[in-house]
Amino acid sequence: MAELESMRASIDNIDAALVHILAERFKCTKRVGRLKAEYDLPPADPEREARQIARLRALAVDADLDPAFAEKFLNFIISEVIRHHEAFRG
Numbered sequence: 001m002a003e004l005e006s007m008r009a010s011i012d013n014i015d016a017a018l019v020h021i022l023a024e025r026f027k028c029t030k031r032v033g034r035l036k037a038e039y040d041l042p043p044a045d046p047e048r049e050a051r052q053i054a055r056l057r058a059l060a061v062d063a064d065l066d067p068a069f070a071e072k073f074l075n076f077i078i079s080e081v082i083r084h085h086e087a088f089r090g
């Protein structure tokens with residue numbers, strides 16, 4: 001079925017883009033983690049996280065994406081980031 005193949009090709013492209021986007025994000029967050037370790041700042045910043053979650057939920061609603069899913073996804077990423085930041089502190 002041509003439409004199925006076409007949709008799957010787009011899904012594969014989107015998955016590749018997601019991997020590249022996540023890799024860039026983790027490059028930034030690792031740099032932030034090294035700065036935090038250097039300046040003895042805590043690995044997590046719950047106030048910033050709350051602002052990011054509120055912003056992402058609103059963007060999700062506008063984009064017709066489930067905001068609960070958007071929040072879960074961001075929390076999943078942030079928990080990995082915090083794990084990296086804790087490791088930088090040693």
Ligand SMILES: C=C(O[C@@H]1C=C(C(=O)O)C=C[C@H]1O)C(=O)O
Nearest residue numbers: 029032043044045048049078081
């Ligand atoms: C990257 C940071 O560290 C943590 C991870 C965050 C993220 O992945 O967006 C946000 C806040 C912090 O809990 C930061 O403080 O900016």
